[in-house]
Amino acid sequence: MQTPPYGTVPLAAELRLPTNWLDYTILAIYFVVVLGIGFAARRSVKTSLDFFLSGRSLPAWITGLAFISANLAATEILGMAANSAQYGAYTVHWYWIGAIPAMVFLGLVMMPFYYGSKVRSVPEFLLLRFDRAAHLLSSILFAFAAILIAGVNLYALAIVVEALLGWPQWVAIVVAGAFVLAYITLGGLSSAIYNEVLQFFVILAALIPITVLGLKKVGGWGGLTDKLTATHGADFTTAWGGTGIGHANPLGANWLTIVLGLGFVLSFGYWTTNFAEVQRALSAKNLSAGQRTPLIAAYPKIFIVFLVMIPGLVAAALVPKIGTSGSGLQYNDAIPYLMQELLPNGVLGIAVTGLLAAFMAGMAANVSSFNTVFTNDIWAKYVVRDREDAYYVRFGRLITAIGVCASVGTAFLASSFSNIMSYLQTLFSFFNVPMFVVFIVGMFWKRASAKSGFWGLLAGTVTAMVNYFVLYKKDIISIPTDQGANFVSAIAGFVAGAVVMVAVSLFTEPKPETELQGLVYGTRSPGMSEPPAAGDDAWYRKPALLGWGAVVLAAACYIPFSF
Amino acid sequence: MTEHPEQPRRPLHYTEDDVQREVSELESKSATAARIFDLRRIIGGLFVVYGVIVTITGITDSQAAIDKAEGVNINLWTGIGMLLLGIFFLAWLKLRPTPPPLPPEGLTEEKGAE
Numbered sequence: 041m042q043t044p045p046y047g048t049v050p051l052a053a054e055l056r057l058p059t060n061w062l063d064y065t066i067l068a069i070y071f072v073v074v075l076g077i078g079f080a081a082r083r084s085v086k087t088s089l090d091f092f093l094s095g096r097s098l099p100a101w102i103t104g105l106a107f108i109s110a111n112l113a114a115t116e117i118l119g120m121a122a123n124s125a126q127y128g129a130y131t132v133h134w135y136w137i138g139a140i141p142a143m144v145f146l147g148l149v150m151m152p153f154y155y156g157s158k159v160r161s162v163p164e165f166l167l168l169r170f171d172r173a174a175h176l177l178s179s180i181l182f183a184f185a186a187i188l189i190a191g192v193n194l195y196a197l198a199i200v201v202e203a204l205l206g207w208p209q210w211v212a213i214v215v216a217g218a219f220v221l222a223y224i225t226l227g228g229l230s231s232a233i234y235n236e237v238l239q240f241f242v243i244l245a246a247l248i249p250i251t252v253l254g255l256k257k258v259g260g261w262g263g264l265t266d267k268l269t270a271t272h273g274a275d276f277t278t279a280w281g282g283t284g285i286g287h288a289n290p291l292g293a294n295w296l297t298i299v300l301g302l303g304f305v306l307s308f309g310y311w312t313t314n315f316a317e318v319q320r321a322l323s324a325k326n327l328s329a330g331q332r333t334p335l336i337a338a339y340p341k342i343f344i345v346f347l348v349m350i351p352g353l354v355a356a357a358l359v360p361k362i363g364t365s366g367s368g369l370q371y372n373d374a375i376p377y378l379m380q381e382l383l384p385n386g387v388l389g390i391a392v393t394g395l396l397a398a399f400m401a402g403m404a405a406n407v408s409s410f411n412t413v414f415t416n417d418i419w420a421k422y423v424v425r426d427r428e429d430a431y432y433v434r435f436g437r438l439i440t441a442i443g444v445c446a447s448v449g450t451a452f453l454a455s456s457f458s459n460i461m462s463y464l465q466t467l468f469s470f471f472n473v474p475m476f477v478v479f480i481v482g483m484f485w486k487r488a489s490a491k492s493g494f495w496g497l498l499a500g501t502v503t504a505m506v507n508y509f510v511l512y513k514k515d516i517i518s519i520p521t522d523q524g525a526n527f528v529s530a531i532a533g534f535v536a537g538a539v540v541m542v543a544v545s546l547f548t549e550p551k552p553e554t555e556l557q558g559l560v561y562g563t564r565s566p567g568m569s570e571p572p573a574a575g576d577d578a579w580y581r582k583p584a585l586l587g588w589g590a591v592v593l594a595a596a597c598y599i600p601f602s603f
Numbered sequence: 604m605t606e607h608p609e610q611p612r613r614p615l616h617y618t619e620d621d622v623q624r625e626v627s628e629l630e631s632k633s634a635t636a637a638r639i640f641d642l643r644r645i646i647g648g649l650f651v652v653y654g655v656i657v658t659i660t661g662i663t664d665s666q667a668a669i670d671k672a673e674g675v676n677i678n679l680w681t682g683i684g685m686l687l688l689g690i691f692f693l694a695w696l697k698l699r700p701t702p703p704p705l706p707p708e709g710l711t712e713e714k715g716a717e
Binding site: 087 | 646669672673688
């Protein structure tokens with residue numbers, strides 16, 4: 041997970057919101073619509089491709105917004121606001137350098153290989169490019185990670201709902217689990233994606249009023265920076281202040297580890313190889329739409345940072361002691377605190393709905409990618425092969441139910457062992473890094489052999505973990521914060537994976553050229569040569585223009601935060 | 604696993620040709636494009652409903668609610684914003700209706716067979 045681990049610390053009890061019948065009506069309407077989408081999408085499911093990949097037929101604006109929404113889970117929203125309350129404007133790095141370049145790279149460079157080869161999942165691409173060992177390892181690790189993250193989302197939802205609405209934790213876990221189960225088993229990925237798009241707009245309707253009122257309360261952006269400069273120092277509202285190598289700053293990272301660790305390794309690993317994201321792009325209706333999926337998502341991503349960072353900063357300005365023992369509020373309470381302070385009934389209902397929707401979407405994205413990988417990559421390839429297509433649709437529905445039950449179990453487990461959960465979360469966060477190495481080497485170096493994939497994956501994962509859990513946690517190397525250690529571990533895992541891949545390749549047979557068509561840079565697959573659909577040659581639909589536009593815009597956004 | 608002996612076992616080696624063939628075949632039978640409803644109607648409908656509810660709340664809001672929100676009638680403004688978004692989606696749907704999907708051959712006679 042590229043998001044800083046969202047601490048599963050109970051929220052302060054005094055955050056109970058003054059909700060009334062109006063807010064609950066708004067929430068109930070949303071739940072009805074969510075289920076309605078599931079039922080209505082049901083009739084579109086005929087083949088396994090419909091169930092797992094929406095028949096590769098959705099338009100780019102839908103897959104693009106679902107792409108951003110799958111990332112905009114509530115753990116991300118609350119976690120990034122918490123990050124801002126703790127570290128200040130450094131949060132922008134997770135968006136402008138830690139997301140946009142990777143999203144653009146996915147759209148412009150990698151999507152032709154993913155979409156053109158017609159693979160149904162990220163591990164399936166590894167099967168074609170490398171071998172069964174790499175495929176099975178990545179499939180199993182992904183399946184575990186997806187269930188774990190779905191469970192963490194569910195548990196985080198239960199904590200927030202308990203604090204804000206007063207529901208017991210188990211009620212929230214079971215209700216949210218049941219809704220996600222219902223709409224995904226009914227409508228498959230189409231239902232998950234449609235709900236994600238809807239959730240995107242509800243979440244905006246929730247965050248914009250909080251941000252606007254929060255800013256008004258502290259006297260605008262000027263008032264906010266003045267207050268924070270007085271209490272937290274001048275670097276708190278800048279992106280790069282205090283990040284010189286050797287300088288101390290609250291983030292515990294310098295510009296080099298930010299650019300390489302976060303901006304390159306962690307972010308490319310997350311955005312380009314995490315199947316929960318890439319699945320949205322693979323469900324687009326043609327190659328052009330597939331390429332535009334992450335590019336369309338990049339534009340909202342550039343600006344969403346303001347909607348999570350400003351509430352975090354406002355909370356830090358209003359409650360300077362937030363997150364310390366001198367205050368009843370945790371960093372994670374930033375957004376719930378502002379909801380309670382500022383929103384009257386009505387908009388409050390929208391905000392609660394948006395938050396719950398975001399939790400469910402975060403869980404649904406993981407469940408819908410889990411069932412795809414488990415069915416197509418594990419079950420259909422290694423356990424029950426060559427059955428008729430309808431069998432795999434039935435199995436997909438069954439495994440969705442099992443997956444949701446497993447994440448409900450994970451959520452209950454998390455409520456008793458929250459330390460173990462955050463440990464496991466960190467553990468799995470290191471898995472994306474070697475995935476990215478294996479992809480980048482495999483896509484750009486024809487000579488990388490079939491066996492090198494598995495060993496690169498293993499070496500990179502182990503190195504990142506050793507660096508984090510042994511060298512950093514045992515104080516053998518000194519890094520001031522967990523975030524900083526995260527960045528350094530990612531870089532170490534990347535380097536180790538690349539070195540091992542090169543070494544193994546030099547001693548093993550390369551794959552024959554004929555088997556690499558459309559999988560390696562410089563080759564083409566039949567899927568890439570399909571003619572563009574009517575209208576896709578319009579200038580505003582050109583992937584290159586959209587992609588470079590996003591990069592330039594993100595770079596420009598840095599300017600006011602750099603001086 | 605062995606109850607289908609009539610199907611020839613694929614070789615263990617799985618190539619891009621297999622994927623291309625399998626997915627193309629599934630794509631030709633896929634029903635999503637033909638049967639999925641237009642999402643713009645749902646977004647438009649939900650936001651119009653939300654917009655109306657929240658706008659009315661804003662119009663009838665007490666002074667206390669407005670004071671809580673820093674003197675801004677936030678319900679009114681958010682409601683109008685949501686209403687406009689809903690109308691935008693419905694208008695888009697009206698101006699650019701869903702293109703009728705091209706029925707792939709073989710689909711029509713199976714209509715209704717879930």
